[in-house]
Amino acid sequence: MRVARVRMRMRKPVGSEGRQERGGRAGAGAVVVVGAGPAGVAAAVCAADQGVRVVLVDSAVRAGGQFYRQPDARWGARRPQVLHHGWRTWQRLTARLDAHLADGQVTHLAERHVWFVERAGGDGFVVHALGGSGQDRPETVRGDAVLLATGAYEKVLPFPGWTLPGVVTAGGAQAMLKGGLVLPPGRTVVVAGTGPLLMPVAAGLAAAGARVGALIESAGPGRLAWGAAKVAGHPAKLAEGARYAAALVWRGVPVRTGHAVVAAHGSVRLEAVTVAALDAEGRVRAGTGRRIACDALAVGHGLLPHTGLAGALGCRIEETAYGGWGVAVDGEQRTDLPGVWAAGEASGVGGAELALAEGEIAGRSIAARLRGREPDRRGCAAAAGTRAGLRAFARVIDGVYGPPAQWAERVGDDTVVCRCEEVPASAVRSAVAGLGATDLRSVKLLTRAGMGWCQGRVCAPGVAGVAGCAWSPASRVLAQPVPLAVLAREEGAAP
Amino acid sequence: MRLRRTTPQGLVRARPGPGFEVTLDGRPVPALPGRTVAAVLWEAGVVAWRTTRDGGRPRGVFCGIGVCFDCLVTVNDRPNQRACLVTVSAGDAIRTQEGVGDAGGSGADADAEAGGE
Missing domain, CATH: 3.50.50.60 (FAD/NAD(P)-binding domain)
Known part of the structure; x- marks a missing residue:
């Protein structure tokens, strides 16, 4: 579908301070x-x-x-x-x-x-x-x-119970706090997943009055220590991490590294999560499951x-x-x-x-x-140096954090993997095992996983993991839903 | 000081303007200017306001930034609005939404959407 040559009814855009701009044409340069x-x-x-x-x-x-x-x-x-x-x-x-x-x-x-x-x-x-x-x-x-x-x-990989109300992305909990000055309903929040975002999210929620039941990071202490040694050249970043860690200690937030939330429980809303220890390969250590009662789970596996x-x-x-x-x-x-x-x-x-x-x-x-x-190269030199350093830092961060290698095996057959279209993992698995799908697009066409409102933005990495196929950003014509009335107003069509 | 429970508003020393009322399924709910529908409902202790069209499962905020479309809600008879993006106005009629969201029959045709591919 080509959507070029769509003629819009031009309105004078209104600036943030109520100032009007000339007809939407920004002019030369x-x-x-x-x-x-x-x-x-x-x-x-x-x-x-x-x-x-x-x-x-x-x-x-x-x-x-x-x-x-x-x-x-x-x-x-x-x-x-x-x-x-x-x-x-x-x-x-x-x-x-x-x-x-x-x-x-x-x-x-x-x-x-x-x-x-x-x-x-x-x-x-x-x-x-x-x-x-x-x-x-x-x-x-x-x-x-x-x-x-x-x-x-935020990327969130599926796990049993992740569609229950009360389970939100870590960034979403932070966005609601920063923008709406509001905490998730209930008393206790668990922050879980992997990545550098989890610490500021947990610290922010705790500072704002939430009871943070635990911070569960799946990267193990070994990876974290390796990362800390690798970023010795970024003292400001280390200090930032140390400040968040200290804030969590000060607020009494238990931090568990090398652990993961393996299931969320509840009937119509979240009531508890099960947290388990992981071994070096990312497998759950038998007998380590522990239930934590909570009203909200803020979870994320990277961006x-x-x-x-x-x-x-x-x-x-x-x-x-x-x-x-x-x-x-x-x-x-x-x-x-x-x-x-x-x-x-x-x-x-x-x-x-x-x-x-x-x-x-x-x-x-x-x-x-x-x-x-x-x-002007000299004018850009400082920013270019900063960029090089921070990309090197990002590379280390990428090596430290990451979902446990075995996460897809823990997704039960009845766990919904595509939230919009309510597609269970069993459907994805039978598309692969029974129908011979070998790529994400075939899985989508066979199961509807990724065809819903969000167009697979949320579920694609999870579906790919469960299906055992590669993931890459999908190409979409439209970046967000558009009313058909808008698309229909093409050049040559009735105004 | 320590005895009083911290709130987000207290933490940043916000002085929100006078509040107003909106309704959730006809029931009055207090709201503050500038808040999204999702923030108003969270503050009111509501965690779910939609049921899915196949399983009838409850949903509320998930991504919180307009990406996931889990928090869809009907606002002033317009179904399928993202609660995390829509800012409330005084008197807004917010309705929980079942299935595809056109059970009330209002505006469903005009709101047909194209989503790509």
Whole structure:
């Protein structure tokens, strides 16, 4: 299906401060930045500093992305920094953003969900978004260049009981806390899975008043010690980890490494989890299962980049040198498609600081290239050095953390693996064993796993693991659901 | 100080503006400006507000950032809204949702969606 040449009813986009922008046409020398997280904002201010017009399009009310997600401005939080790491960096950056919003160099289109980016016949790009509370108000923004700073979301691998209400992603629990200043209903939260996100999530929930029953990290003490030795050259990162560890001790949160939640229990909502010790191969040690009563489980197994818009544009997506997948970029954060840049988690998961460095490099590159110049190497040197160091750090992190090798064997036949279409593991297994499926696409066509609302974003890694086939980011035409009425409004059709 | 239970609002010293009411299946629920439907329901102690179309299983927030579509809910007769993304307004009528979400029959045609492939 080709969705190009969709004509939108143009509305005057309203900036974050109620300022109106001219008809959606950003003009010559303009970049559309998709995503107002650390990478997008860093790029926007760097490009704007050099005179480029920037339209920053983002789904949230306030800039910040997931990492710097904040409550509504009307709440007047006087200590927002207590829920954030690197708050001063963000304050400095948003001060620069605010200055550019005031002088009109940057326009912030908030609460716009971008669902498609297309090349405009030889003349830049058209970014298609949906606005309005029901996400049904189409809008387009044109630019000479596009930066995809679309961030990441959490990977959760299935286990018995993971569809019970009360089981949420670790990042989701953090997002609800940072943005809504709310804790999961109930008294006790268990934080589990693997990855560097778990410690700040557990520490944040505990600081905000939740009783954190335990932090369960599947990476064993041996891996963690190996990682600590490898990152000796990153004292700030070690100190950050030590601070979270100390906060957990101070709050009385028991931390179990080399353990995993092997099942969640409850009838209509979560009531308890079973935690078991793992051996060096990731197998459950017999007889170590222990039940912990809890009302919520915040669980995650790492992050996955949002590569949907890049994939639909035709950008190459590849495994990065520092773990996981991402939109392929060169030293200037340029994708293989002229005029399209990518930065932050979208081009490879490595954290907010890496995203800031990549955003700065991308912003400088965009400013230079739109004028037909080479970017100033010296101007980018500091950010490039930071980027190299943080990618090396991300590579170590990727080696330390990871789901236990045997996780798929513990997924019971009756465990739902595709949450949207309610496909049990047994259906996936019989598609492989009985029907001869050898790839994720065949499994999907035979079982409907991955065909639902989320289009497989959530279940694909889990389904691939249970099926025993390879996983890579799927190519999708649309980055999010779009009303048919919007798609139907094509050029030539009745208005 | 230590005797009083910490809250997220207390932690960041927030002073939310005056609240208002929304309804969940006709029952009044307190809400604060700027909160999402999901945050309002969590604060009210509600953890599930949808049942799945095949198994009739309860669901609520899962990803919390608009990716998973598990938290679908009907808001002001519009079904299939992501509770974690929609900001509440005073008087919003939030309804739990069963199956595909068009049991009430309102707006189902206009809300047909295309999801790719």
